[in-house]
Amino acid sequence: MGSHPELILETLASGDLSTVIDLNQPTALLYCSVLQTIPQDRVDAVVAPIRDRLVAGSALVISHSA
Secondary structure, X not given: OOOOHHHHHHHHHHOXXXXXXXXXXXXXXXXXXXXXHOOHHHHHHHHHHHHXXXXXXXXXXXXXXX
């Protein structure tokens, strides 16, 4: 399964979601029961670009089912 965090960030910057979600404001990022679908050696590459874009005061939630 592929994952493309850059496409999410692009959509948040210029797509329809940019009118709803403002990454210049504190934002909650939820990875709930999805990271187990990503190969372990790619998890950081998937999470880091979006996590690193969050401003101070944002929240990151990760849940993982075994």
